[in-house]
Amino acid sequence: xxxxxxxAQGVGHTRIHGIGAFRPSRIVTNDEICEHIDSSDEWIRTxxxxxxxxxxxxxxxxxxxxxxxxxxxxQRADVxxxxxDCVIVATVSHLLQTPAVATLVAEELGCTPAPAFDxxxxxxxxxxxxxxxxxxxxxxxxxxxxxxxxERLSDITDPTDRGTAFIFADGAGAVxxxxxxxxxxxxxxxxxxxxxxxxxxxxxxxxxxxxMEEPEMPTLRMDGNPVFRWASFEMAKVxxxxxxxxxxTVDDLDVFVPHQANMRIIDAMARALKLPEHVxxxxxxAYQGNTSAASVPLAAAALLESGEAKSGDTALFIAxxxxxxxxxxxxTLP
Ligand code: UT7
Numbered sequence: 001x002x003x004x005x006x007x008a009q010g011v012g013h014t015r016i017h018g019i020g021a022f023r024p025s026r027i028v029t030n031d032e033i034c035e036h037i038d039s040s041d042e043w044i045r046t047x048x049x050x051x052x053x054x055x056x057x058x059x060x061x062x063x064x065x066x067x068x069x070x071x072x073x074x075q076r077a078d079v080x081x082x083x084x085d086c087v088i089v090a091t092v093s094h095l096l097q098t099p100a101v102a103t104l105v106a107e108e109l110g111c112t113p114a115p116a117f118d119x120x121x122x123x124x125x126x127x128x129x130x131x132x133x134x135x136x137x138x139x140x141x142x143x144x145x146x147x148x149x150x151e152r153l154s155d156i157t158d159p160t161d162r163g164t165a166f167i168f169a170d171g172a173g174a175v176x177x178x179x180x181x182x183x184x185x186x187x188x189x190x191x192x193x194x195x196x197x198x199x200x201x202x203x204x205x206x207x208x209x210x211x212m213e214e215p216e217m218p219t220l221r222m223d224g225n226p227v228f229r230w231a232s233f234e235m236a237k238v239x240x241x242x243x244x245x246x247x248x249t250v251d252d253l254d255v256f257v258p259h260q261a262n263m264r265i266i267d268a269m270a271r272a273l274k275l276p277e278h279v280x281x282x283x284x285x286a287y288q289g290n291t292s293a294a295s296v297p298l299a300a301a302a303l304l305e306s307g308e309a310k311s312g313d314t315a316l317f318i319a320x321x322x323x324x325x326x327x328x329x330x331x332t333l334p
Pocket of ligand 1: 037038044047162223224226228265320322
């Protein structure tokens with residue numbers, strides 16, 4: 001008789017045990033951005049809410065920023081690197097196609113031989129990672145999982161492109177996810193719409209670049225206004241669904257941490273959701289810009305560091321971007 005395959009034994013609940021952030025040292029003002037594009041500090045502030053952002057210095061690599069953010073998250077979680085059963089890195093700006101940067105991050109942290117891989121879901125990548133990690137632990141395929149959102153978008157942004165040069169920035173955020181006595185990570189609401197693939201994308205494939213007479217590094221292009229409208233209207237519905245699936249209403253929320261894409265999108269979502277006044281809204285974009293996969297953990301860490309949010313608070317995470325792709329979940333802050 002064929003032996004039956006055993007089922008992995010998981011846990012009932014998961015939560016975020018610790019969070020850490022790394023913000024690059026170099027502050028870049030709107031005036032510096034405007035040296036290369038026809039724009040103004042006033043236009044950038046009023047249209048995006050960005051006052052300044054940070055660009056990584058050469059030594060602040062994707063690996064280095066990931067390791068720094070992870071060390072803080074591990075320390076705050078009181079989890080040793082050797083206890084980590086999987087390392088997931090969400091990024092679109094690690095410029096070596098293979099192997100995954102997660103393997104180097106895991107090795108430098110001391111997590112080897114934990115499985116380590118990168119995921120490419122653009123700005124929504126971190127929230128995808130949180131869901132994957134939580135499901136891994138629930139299903140018994142690991143106890144502690146490290147999830148990192150990291151970008152060096154300054155490497156793949158064209159400083160002369162008026163549609164993107166002022167918006168994108170660099171940084172890293174990390175969380176340690178593990179088992180919990182009560183639920184700390186709600187059901188995910190996620191999706192993708194490939195019919196809108198071209199709205200935010202790398203302008204050329206590497207093959208196209210090879211065919212050019214004067215090859216140029218590919219950079220990001222965004223058709224901002226349709227993305228703006230999609231995010232402002234459709235994402236509020238996704239956020240509401242994530243609350244519904246967690247069995248909550250806006251009155252149960254303490255904190256709202258949307259992807260830091262544009263301050264006007266954050267305001268439009270807050271209005272559409274009718275967030276009560278007591279809900280603290282992450283507005284990290286003002287000083288960090290749009291850091292894609294890093295934006296949600298950076299913004300959540302900033303609120304905890306400033307004391308505006310506290311451990312145990314109920315937060316709604318929602319992230320969206322290229323794909324177009326999105327993911328949202330209710331979590332308990334560590
Ligand atoms: O993170 C991934 C997801 N990304 C997002 O969610 C970003 C979504 N999009 C946005 O945040 C906004 O679309 C932008 C901030 C990128 C642009 O704001 P907008 O209100 O959508 O501007 P627009 O593209 O509709 O352009 C409005 C005007 C135009 O001038 P006219 O035709 O009204 O005279 C543009 O030429 O603003 C002009 N414009 C600029 N002016 C100064 C466009 N870019 C610039 C610029 N500086 N950089």
